Amino acid sequence: MDRRRDTKRANVEVDRLSSLPNDLIHKILSLNGLKCAIGNSVLSSRWRYIWTSMPCLDFSSKDFSTLPKFLEYIANVLSRRNNLVQVFSIKFCFIGDFNQAFVQQVLSYAFSHSIQQLSITCLLDNRIQLPLSLFNSQSLKHLTLTSELIDGSFETFCKAHSLTTASTLSLPSLTTLYLADVTLCNEDNNDQSVGIFSECPNLKNLIIDSIKVKGSDVLHICHHLLSDLTLKCVKGSLNGVNVVAPQLKNLNIRQYLGKDLQYRISAPDLSSLRYDGYHPLDLFTKGFSSLEKVYLGVYSENVAYAHRMLRLLQQLQSVKFLTLSIEIIEILSSSVELISRQPSPFINLKMLKIYPEKVDLKEQAQKKANMSMEVKNYLLDGSPSATFILVSLEEKVAEMRTESAQKQMDNLRVRLEREIANLETNMSPMNRGKTLTESEKEIMQEQHIAELEYLTHIEETMTCIDASWEDLNSQIERAKSRISGIISDLHDIKEVMIKLPASNKTELQPRFSSLCSEADIVVNKIMDYVKILCDMKGRHFSVYIHGLATTSLQSF
DSSP states (O other): OHHHHHHHHHHHHHOTGGGSOHHHHHHHHHTSOHHHHHHGGGGOTGGGTGGGGOSEEEEEGGGOSSHHHHHHHHHHHHHHSOTTSOOOEEEEEEESOTTSHHHHHHHHHHHHTTOOEEEEEEEESSOEEEEGGGOBOSSOOEEEEEEEESSOOHHHHHSOEEEEOSSOOBOTTOOEEEEESOEEEOTTOOOTTOOTTTTOTTOOEEEEESOEEESOSEEEEEOSSOOEEEEEOOOTTOOEEEEEOTTOOEEEEEEOSSOOOEEEEEOTTOOEEEEEESSOOEEEESOOTTOOEEEEEEOOOOGGGHHHHHHHHHHTTTOSEEEEEHHHHHHHHTTHHHHHTSOOOOSSOOEEEEEOSOOOTTOSSOOOOOOOHHHHHHHHTTOTTSEEEEOOHHHHHHHHHHHHHHHHHHHHHHHHHHHHHHHHHHHHHHHHHHTOOHHHHHHHHHHHHHHHTTOOSHHHHHHHHHHHHHHHHHHHHHHHHHHHHHHHHHHHHHHHHHTSOHHHHHHHHHHHHHHHHHHHHHHHHHHHHHHHHHHHHHHHHHHHHHHHHHSOGGGO
16 A cells, blocks of 8 residues: 555656646647547546636647547547536637537537637538528627548539528627638628628627629728738629728738739728739729728739829828839839829828839749839839838848748647647656556566466567567657658758848848757757657566566476
């Protein structure tokens, strides 16, 4: 009895993870998802039920070979979870219709546990209707609805994911809505000012990505509290977008598909506008008196757009900080006579920045950014004291490579954090093994010898040994892959940094050096983990050999 008590005390002292507060353990476990957290519940008595109080849940049919296994997993999680703990967020990815019982089961559970964030991804294999009446929550603040294609065939692509708007989305606490790859149905709604957002009175941030509208050739967005709106890649038969948002502050439009749309925007308090697209923005507005920043990026250099470009710039006359792509300058330069008859529209301008939009890092010879005096005068005569910046191609390339290096470093740091969390989890039971006394090790050895008594034939013994080798080899290969991935990421970052100007290198070098130090620690921890695995297998084989020498020969 005393021996067991001592062993238990040693386990508690070594198990550092179990001494952490629940919210921190939840954060560590959530890095690898709920399914992994459940698998780790065997590592200690404290961890056995820790997953049942996790506030962030995720269910994905991609993690299961069959639908029945996925359904069984959902049922087990929801039935065993601590119902007294509220659900903060759920990520839900599945294939099939929304009328399936398990879908409604998950949503019902979420809404009954005061969920605040919900993300749903529907895997498409057919045309799917999404009844918005399913979403009935007083607590939900952030909602994401997206769809993914099961395969990349054109036939599957044409089967759109339909988001039915006959019943509006009724979420009184919703502040952020993200819709991607869906079709909004407007066939039964004749009132253009009423849409699926009309019963979301607190909606402030709306992101619409790759969307279609059925029953209308215009996308109408009308909301009195909306402050941030992002429109990306509007598709289908739409030819226009109408926005009425009196409190809109930030508008981001990205239209890369070559589709030329008209945008009618009523947003008197707009302070920031960003547009990226193939065609110049075809904008109709009564004016933006509070406009601070405008970023216009255009890929086309078609001179036929000169009149549209001039009309657009006239509507942005109150802007203070203006950024234009060099392609816009090319369009304006093609119509010098037209420009000469127009007054400079910008009377409040503090800074004008011109930059190259189309940059291919693989091409050596690229067009340089040039600007004629006529165009420069047109843009700056109204604000002669404004700062003028002409970004060279070299500066743009350096900027893109710097951003690439920063993004790669961010991704690697996340990867290292996950590795540390995994290692802490996996090393915990191994560390407890290190604290065993000699008498406890003898007991374990006796247990292994007892197991050996059942292996009455050499074939069974060798099968067990072979299985141990396969497991060890598999663990070593996974460790090798993880280390190779980390080193490869560092090498890729280094390759990008080598091509940067000296000033950019100097700025990023401390961060890269710190990342290398973190990577070195993680790689050494992985190697230590492999060494411990090898030692454990070696001791296991020693037990077999010792057992052969000590067990009765009559057993064989």
